[in-house]
Amino acid sequence: MKKLILGAFLLVGAIGFSQENGYFFGGLESNSQWLLDDEDFGYFAPKEQFRSNNYLQLNYSLGKFTAGVQYESYLPKALEGYSPTWDNQNGIGTYYLNFRNETLDVTAGYFYEQFGSGLLLRTWEDRQLGINNALKGVRVKFSPTATFNMTGVYGQTRNGFDVSEGVIQGLDANLDLSALMNIDAVDLKFGASYVGRYQDNGANDTIPASVNAYGGRLDFVAGNFYGGVEANTKDPDVLINETIVTSPQLFDGTALLVNLGYAQKGLGINTTFRRLENFAFYSDRYVEGNQYNEQIINYVPAITKQHDYLLSNIYVYNSQPRLLFTTNEQRAGEVGTQVDVYYSFDKESALGKVGTKLSGNFSYWAGLDTDFNKTDQNYDVKFIGKGDRYFRDLNIEIKNRWSSKWSTVASFQDVIIDKSVSKGGILGQQGDIRAQIAVIEGTRRFTGAKALRMELQHLWTADDDKNWAAGVLEYNFNSSLGVYVADSWNYGGPNNDHFYNIGGSYSKGRARFGLNYGRQRGGLICVGGVCREVPESSGVTANLVVTF
Numbered sequence: 001m002k003k004l005i006l007g008a009f010l011l012v013g014a015i016g017f018s019q020e021n022g023y024f025f026g027g028l029e030s031n032s033q034w035l036l037d038d039e040d041f042g043y044f045a046p047k048e049q050f051r052s053n054n055y056l057q058l059n060y061s062l063g064k065f066t067a068g069v070q071y072e073s074y075l076p077k078a079l080e081g082y083s084p085t086w087d088n089q090n091g092i093g094t095y096y097l098n099f100r101n102e103t104l105d106v107t108a109g110y111f112y113e114q115f116g117s118g119l120l121l122r123t124w125e126d127r128q129l130g131i132n133n134a135l136k137g138v139r140v141k142f143s144p145t146a147t148f149n150m151t152g153v154y155g156q157t158r159n160g161f162d163v164s165e166g167v168i169q170g171l172d173a174n175l176d177l178s179a180l181m182n183i184d185a186v187d188l189k190f191g192a193s194y195v196g197r198y199q200d201n202g203a204n205d206t207i208p209a210s211v212n213a214y215g216g217r218l219d220f221v222a223g224n225f226y227g228g229v230e231a232n233t234k235d236p237d238v239l240i241n242e243t244i245v246t247s248p249q250l251f252d253g254t255a256l257l258v259n260l261g262y263a264q265k266g267l268g269i270n271t272t273f274r275r276l277e278n279f280a281f282y283s284d285r286y287v288e289g290n291q292y293n294e295q296i297i298n299y300v301p302a303i304t305k306q307h308d309y310l311l312s313n314i315y316v317y318n319s320q321p322r323l324l325f326t327t328n329e330q331r332a333g334e335v336g337t338q339v340d341v342y343y344s345f346d347k348e349s350a351l352g353k354v355g356t357k358l359s360g361n362f363s364y365w366a367g368l369d370t371d372f373n374k375t376d377q378n379y380d381v382k383f384i385g386k387g388d389r390y391f392r393d394l395n396i397e398i399k400n401r402w403s404s405k406w407s408t409v410a411s412f413q414d415v416i417i418d419k420s421v422s423k424g425g426i427l428g429q430q431g432d433i434r435a436q437i438a439v440i441e442g443t444r445r446f447t448g449a450k451a452l453r454m455e456l457q458h459l460w461t462a463d464d465d466k467n468w469a470a471g472v473l474e475y476n477f478n479s480s481l482g483v484y485v486a487d488s489w490n491y492g493g494p495n496n497d498h499f500y501n502i503g504g505s506y507s508k509g510r511a512r513f514g515l516n517y518g519r520q521r522g523g524l525i526c527v528g529g530v531c532r533e534v535p536e537s538s539g540v541t542a543n544l545v546v547t548f
Helices: 002-019 177-181 419-423
Strands: 023-035 050-062 065-074 089-100 104-111 135-145 148-159 167-176 187-198 210-222 225-241 244-264 267-277 333-344 355-367 370-373 378-381 389-401 406-418 432-445 451-460 468-476 481-489 498-508 511-520 523-527 530-534 537-547
Touching (some): 167 177, 177 187, 333 389, 406 419, 419 432
Antiparallel strands (some): 023 050, 050 065, 065 089, 135 148, 148 167, 210 225, 225 244, 244 267, 267 333, 355 389, 370 378, 432 451, 468 481, 481 498, 498 511, 511 537, 523 530
16 A cells, blocks of 8 residues: 555656646654753763654645655654654655545545544644554545535554554544524534454454444534533453453443533633543553553543643643553542633723733542452442542633733642652552642733743642742744743752753744753653653753744
8 A cells, every 4th residue: 555655646746747736735843852961960861862753744735636745764763752662763654645525535544533522533643742643544534415424444553663453443423413403593413433443362262352432422502502422432351451461351441521611702611521431442452551652542631721831730640541450559540520711801900901811720530439349350330439539730820911012921720649640650559749839920022023031930849859949031032033041940859950941943934943952850741631751851952843
């Protein structure tokens, strides 16, 4: 198939040049680091000091056809914290050929897709996290009417420059009920999904070769109110922990997601409830729970506020959807909720003459209340119950625009997190970390796109690494050139460490270059609620992005 796609890509390009009505588009991204010894920090660079991740994407569109290819290089090694699967690798990572008209959309090669919220299927690329779980195969989208569409997928999940052992197939259908039944008062949409994995079980008949998952969802908008519910179930499957079968029993899985909200001018309220029981789903059963999120089929992000500041990103939550039944640890999943409230004050209020926005957020996540029977290796679980608390976050933020030149942001966060969620280990056995974080940010704008931004932050905790203080100073000379200096000081910690960084970026046209020198704090890094562990390091990093 690879030769077929590449041949089609060249053919479409040749036709385009002859007809002069096609066009190229794509981009180049290069991320490199030079790791340096830092004796004061206690960090000593590895033998391979230079690391680099590079991506060149080229697409060509001609009429109803589009073809694309992405070349990737991880030489001599991938950036620190990325899966060793990528080390010392380079070559064509993905390629595709797509045909699209008014009713049909067909893709052969690698593609990305999402069913519903992604609880059953989501394939995506996030270069910052080192995730690329594209499916290699065929996808067909069919939209015969304005009220109905269907998507079918078949393929294998990308795994480095190879593909998974398991084969994935799926169907997703969406129906606009309001349009179909001529209902004007409520916008009502229904969806249903199926995803299956087939993986050879060898001679072990106790392990199912096929595992299927099914789901349905209903979404509505009625005036200022909106909401939706999605329910999913997964066939019984074997339990795997670090490639080892941990139980002779087979266990099914369930997922429930409920959203309710209200929105009007100046006010928004959004609530989310989710319950996951044994709902991790991988294209290879033996990589379940791997720290790099490789070969993952479904999308179960942490539903919490995504904070933007240095210190508020120290204690972040990573979702816990797995069922574990080992000698040391037994847990069945997670249940929790998040509530967001947004309010915009009228202009000329006491809090700001140009505009003031207030937002509050509360999230709470706990393990399922479960009774484990170690003799029979089975369990009973309550729908909610009183499981161990994993995470609780309560925060408030006020954004003010005092004038066209001055704006400020002030926030306060009170967080409790199970130490094992944050640091690793057996959940519920190391106690909690409780911390408070305060942030004040101010921006002063000048003429000619010049701007100065300053952040002051503090984290208080009697637990873990004790207190932190942080500051950021950033100056933009114009819309193209900016520099910054930042420092996070763990002055309460055992080593009194400073995690300083100094850098800047320059943009011209469709190109941007960034350079940074400093220290990286180890821990979880999260994007969109999905996290990976990064190690402490010190050195120089460079980033180049060009789009065309």
